[in-house]
Amino acid sequence: MAYVSVKGGEKAITHAHQWLAEDRRGDQSVTELEVAQVREQLSLAVDRVMSEGSCYDRDLAALAVKQARGDLPEAIFLLRAYRTTLPRFGASLPVETEAMAVRRRVSAAFKDIPGGQVLGPTFDYTHRLLDFAQAAEGGVAPEPAPQAEEPQAYPMPNIASVFRHEDLLEHDVRADEAPEPYDLTRRPMKFPADRDQRLQALARGDEGFLLSLAYSSQRGWGSTHPLCGEIRMGEVAVEFVPDELGFAIEIGEVTLTECTMLSGFAGSAERPPQYTRGYGLTFGHCERKAMSMAIVDRALRHREVGEQADAPVQDEEFVLYHSDNVEASGFVQHLKLPHYVDFQADLQLIRRLRKEHFERRAALKEAAE
């Protein structure tokens, strides 16, 4: 075996990038994927990339998915690295999800709720059978779904309205003069984390990580006995107050998925028994993520309700420090960078310890004889 130099250099990098570009393109006799096709037909991938990439731009997210060859954490990374260079004009007004143009809205807590159940475009209740018709070329356009006979309620009341007259659900406190929200893209983690910081970290957090944490909670590792109070998805207007105008103008519309999980609270000396909530919110249609986020959010609030905290999902530092997949992916994969200087240092020590080990054994043997 000949020695192969690990030291690469300019040429190796350039050639590797060329090879990567070739692999990204794949078989050139197959039509190249257009960004618009990704945007329209891989829309849930685009949604996840926008959500965890913290940047609402369907075209850029679609480009990132294409460029990353469908590797979503890589696409998220691309979008984040672009986002970080953008100038900041200011913060929008909080969006009003009650004023959402709802495409989907379900509650598991009640058979029917004000505003009704709207199933919307969902995988739920589909049979997961591969549809070979889609593999056949020149697929036919799907038949349009029939329109509802009556327009749906607007604004669409949220789950809190059901509980309002009984005060059964903790209030969503709304400050008139809210301080500027904590921004993890500009400031490092701090502990204990306030609600804004926690929710931002979770919103940017890896779907898979949060899903597993939520699942662990359900299986008894820090359970909050959650019930899906409501999940809704649709479009909301984004409003912004430019300094020049002094009043709010609508600057666009974003698709959001919002989830409220309900957990019972048996009450304490100060607080009556009540339902507490866990909150999840994502860009686009990311239901699995929003539900997981809501469960984890609630689990992390154990201090407020005096729950015993001994499970991973309840450990703020553990959860918030390890949820970001751009950080995690980079750091895990940096292990493929050369470490031979450190390894040499380690190797020396192991060799010396081995030498001493055998010397000691030899001496013992001699003494025994």
Add this chain to the structure above:
Amino acid sequence: MSTPVPARANAPERYYNYAYLDEQTKRMIRRSILKALAIPGYQVPFGSREMPVPYGWGTGGIQLTAAIIGPDDVYKCIDQGADDTTNAVSIRRFFANVADVATTEDTGEATIIQTRHRIPEKPLKEGQVLVYQVPQPEPLRGLEARETETRAMHAYEEYGLQYVSLYENVSAYGRIAATAGYPVMVEERYLMSPSPIPKFDNPKMAQNEAVMLFGAGREKRIYAVPPFTRVRSLDFEDYPFETQTWEETCALCGAKDSYLDEVILDDAGDKMFVCSDSHHCAERRASGHVGPMAGHTLDQDAALKEPAQ
């Protein structure tokens, strides 16, 4: 010997701001650097940005460099002591593109040296800045996983746990077994991680003439050792700090006192040792030093290597 390479203007990356980061961000980082210099060894939290390279690949070092670099700088970037390691090449290329800056492999000629895992063999001079890429800024992290705890430990200068850990080493192995990332005490106040440099390099930090900046992008911390600062590697009176030594010399340049990499030559156990600091080795060979395996392919590779672009 390499000469500074003329910078390339307006590569695609130049559609971003000079040195990639926006000016507001650079200012924020510079403020953090000043604070870090004012409190040697103290980890300053900062609003680390997402960079176009992954976390763990030098995002902290790159942000520091981006905040301090100017068109008149001469930039050197090393990984494992060498200029030609892939990630060093990639980062050097990045700054050549986004900062229109001259690059060099010559340690003496550089104004900013960005490094991962080594301090160059050649003593640094006043006016030079050594930028360390730091994967884990917290020296106590291996002993205490919680940031809330370790920050309190630093605040109270409560480093007993660290000494206990070193003592446990002594009782288990007959020596302090830390080899790289060996903890140091800065100005007798803050316990600091030297980043994973081998302990061989630790003594170079003490009373160094250069400014030493440490950037941890993922962990969002900056810390610094200003010039002429006391930096002491932890030890015990009866178990004094010692650095690595080799029985071998550098096979190419014959150096007896440099940090050596072990290069496996075949699978029959043959190996050679060469300087980890590629520029140090090249400079010695250029001035006539000859090692036992001078003329080996590795040597020729280095001699024929085109200057970095």
